[in-house]
Amino acid sequence: MSLQVRFITRLQKYSVPDTTLVIPSSSTNSQLEAILKGLLQQTTGSSNDFSRLSFDFLCLNQLIRSSLEEHIREKDESLLESIIEIEYIEKFQAPxxxxxxxxxxxxxxxxxxxxxxxxxxxxxxxxxxxxxxxxxxxxxxxxxxxxxxxxxxxxxxxxxxxxxxxxxxxxxxxxxxxxxxxxxxxxxxxxxxxxxxxxxxxxxxxxxxxxxxxxxxxxxxxxxxxxxxxxxxxxxxxxxxxxxxxxxxxxxxxxxxxxxxxxxxxxxxxxxxxxxxxxxxxxxxxxxxxxxxxxxxxxxxxxxxxxxxxxxxxxxxxxxxxxxxxxxxxxxxxxxxxxxxxxxxxxxxxxxxxxxxxxxxxxxxxxxxxxxxxxxxxxxxxxxxxxxxxxxxxxxxxx
CATH class of the missing domain: 2.130.10.10 (YVTN repeat-like/Quinoprotein amine dehydrogenase)
Structure with missing residues (x-):
C-alpha cells in the first residue's frame, strides 16, 4: 500500500519544495528520514552533507513512533485516502x-x-x-x-x-x-x-x-x-x-x-x-x-x-x-x-x-x-x- 504525503517544516534552512510524494505506507522514521535527506540533497545541491542531521516526524500533532500507516489508523483512518502532511523537526539529542x-x-x-x-x-x-x-x-x-x-x-x-x-x-x-x-x-x-x-x-x-x-x-x-x-x-x-x-x-x-x-x-x-x-x-x-x-x-x-x-x-x-x-x-x-x-x-x-x-x-x-x-x-x-x-x-x- 502506498500513501500520498507532503513534507512541511518550520525550519527555514532545511525546507524542501511543497510537492506531493508517493511513499510506502510501511515507512518508519528511518525511512522517512532517508527520503527527506534525498529531497534536501536535490534542493540544495550535492555539496551539502546532511548525514550528521537527525530529524523527528510529526503527523496529526503526534510524533511518529510506528509505521506511518499504523500511526494514521490509530488517529484517523479516513486520512489514508488523502494527502498527508508530515512535519519534520530537528531531533533532540540525548542528554x-x-x-x-x-x-x-x-x-x-x-x-x-x-x-x-x-x-x-x-x-x-x-x-x-x-x-x-x-x-x-x-x-x-x-x-x-x-x-x-x-x-x-x-x-x-x-x-x-x-x-x-x-x-x-x-x-x-x-x-x-x-x-x-x-x-x-x-x-x-x-x-x-x-x-x-x-x-x-x-x-x-x-x-x-x-x-x-x-x-x-x-x-x-x-x-x-x-x-x-x-x-x-x-x-x-x-x-x-x-x-x-x-x-x-x-x-x-x-x-x-x-x-x-x-x-x-x-x-x-x-x-x-x-x-x-x-x-x-x-x-x-x-x-x-x-x-x-x-x-x-x-x-x-x-x-x-x-x-x-x-x-x-x-x-x-x-x-x-x-x-x-x-x-x-x-x-x-x-x-x-x-x-x-x-x-x-x-x-x-x-x-x-x-x-x-x-x-x-x-x-x-x-x-x-x-x-x-x-x-x-x-x-x-x-x-x-x-x-x-x-x-x-x-x-x-x-x-
Whole structure:
C-alpha cells in the first residue's frame, strides 16, 4: 500500500519544495528520514552533507513512533485516502551524563540556579555545589531529613534560599560564599507535619505539609528581623483531606496543589478559596506548571504521568496520559524554555525525558541510578539533575 504525503517544516534552512510524494505506507522514521535527506540533497545541491542531521516526524500533532500507516489508523483512518502532511523537526539529542555527586544519605530534593546547585539530603544538611561538580559547603540547621528547597536569589557568591524539613520547620537562608558565613537564618514555625513542598511568588512563598495544610509566608519583612529569628505564617489553608504532596503558582494570585487525597485543587489567593477541584482517582505525588504554555503535569502512584489544562472552565481538562514508568512518579518538571519537553523521576530508578507529542514512549531514558529516584530538576536549560535513594545526585547536560 502506498500513501500520498507532503513534507512541511518550520525550519527555514532545511525546507524542501511543497510537492506531493508517493511513499510506502510501511515507512518508519528511518525511512522517512532517508527520503527527506534525498529531497534536501536535490534542493540544495550535492555539496551539502546532511548525514550528521537527525530529524523527528510529526503527523496529526503526534510524533511518529510506528509505521506511518499504523500511526494514521490509530488517529484517523479516513486520512489514508488523502494527502498527508508530515512535519519534520530537528531531533533532540540525548542528554549526556556529566557527573555523579555522592552524599552520605538519600538525595531528596535538588534545585539549580545559574552555576549553583542546592541539594537537600536525609543527612539533615543542605549541600551547595557548583555546576562543575565541586562541593562548596554543607550547611547544618535542620534536625531531620530535608524534603524541599527553593532558590530566592543566587549571584556572585551570595545565595538566598528556603528549605523545608521532616522537623516541621522552614528555614530562610542567606549564605555568603565569599565569607563562608550564614548572614541570616530565619525559622518559620507552624506546621505540624513534614514540609513536603515549597513554591515562591515574588515576596510570598507557600508551603505544603503532611499536616494537610498550605501556609503562606512573607519575605519582605525579613529585612527588619534579627538573625536566627522566628516568624509566623500569614495564612493557613485547610487544603486537603490527606497530606499535601506538591504545590505551584499558576499566576500571581492562583496556586495549584495536589494531595494523597487523590485531588488537584486551584486556589484563588485573593479570596483564599478553592475555585476548582479535579478528582483523579489516584494519589497525586508531584506537579509542575509550564512557564511556557501554562499546562500542568502530575506524577501519580499508579505510575502514570497526566497532563492537565487547568485554564479550561468547562469540559475535559485531562489532555494526555504518559505511560512508561513502572513505579511511583514522585517528581516531574517542565523545561523552562520548551512547550513540549519535561522530565520525570520514578521509584523504578529511571529519569525520563518526554515530549508531550509522544504519549507512549519517552524521548530518552536517563539511566545511572541504582535505587529509587526521589527528585528531578530542570531549572537551568542545559542541565538536568536527579537525586535518589542511592545517595547520588546525577548531572546530565542537555544541548
Amino acid at each position: 549526556e551524563p556529566e557527573d555523579a555527586l555522592m552524599h552520605d544519605d538519600w538525595v531528596s530534593t535538588c534545585k539549580s540556579l545559574g552555576d549553583t546547585i542546592l541539594v537537600g539530603s536525609y543527612d539533615t544538611k543542605i549541600h551547595l555545589w557548583n555546576n562543575q561538580g565541586e562541593h562548596i559547603t554543607s550547611l547544618p540547621g535542620h534536625t531531620a531529613p530535608i524534603r524541599s528547597l527553593i532558590f530566592i536569589h543566587s549571584d556572585e557568591g551570595e545565595h538566598e534560599f528556603i528549605s523545608g524539613s521532616h522537623d516541621q520547620t522552614i528555614l530562610i537562608w542567606k549564605y555568603d560564599q565569599n565569607k563562608n558565613s550564614v548572614k541570616s537564618l530565619i525559622t518559620c514555625k507552624g506546621h505540624q507535619g513534614t514540609i513536603e513542598t515549597l513554591a515562591l511568588q515574588k515576596s510570598i512563598f507557600a508551603s505544603g505539609s503532611f499536616d494537610k495544610t498550605i501556609k503562606l509566608w512573607g519575605l519582605e519583612e525579613q529585612q527588619q528581623q534579627e538573625q536566627t529569628s522566628t516568624k509566623e505564617c500569614r495564612v493557613t489553608i485547610n487544603a486537603h483531606n490527606e497530606n499535601v504532596s506538591s504545590i505551584g503558582w499558576n499566576s500571581s494570585n492562583e496556586l495549584v496543589s495536589c494531595s494523597w487525597d487523590q485531588t488537584i485543587k486551584l486556589w484563588n489567593m485573593d479570596t483564599i478559596q478553592s475555585t476548582q477541584t479535579f478528582k483523579c482517582g489516584k494519589a497525586v505525588l508531584s506537579l509542575d506548571i509550564s512557564p511556557v504554555n501554562g499546562l500542568l503535569i502530575c506524577g501519580f502512584t499508579d505510575r502514570f504521568i497526566r497532563l492537565y489544562d487547568t485554564r479550561v472552565q468547562e469540559g475535559y481538562v485531562l489532555r494526555s496520559t504518559f505511560s512508561s514508568h513502572s513505579q511511583w512518579v514522585p517528581s516531574v518538571m517542565w523545561s523552562r524554555t520548551s512547550e513540549h519537553l519535561f522530565v520525570s523521576g520514578s521509584y523504578d530508578g529511571l529519569v525520563k525525558l518526554w515530549d508531550t507529542r509522544s504519549l507512549k514512549a519517552p524521548l530518552y531514558d536517563l539511566q545511572g541510578h541504582e535505587d529509587r529516584v526521589l527528585c528531578v530538576d530542570w531549572s537551568v536549560d542545559q542541565l538536568i539533575l536527579s537525586g535518589g535513594a542511592d545517595n547520588s545526585l546525577k548531572m546530565f547536560s542537555f544541548k
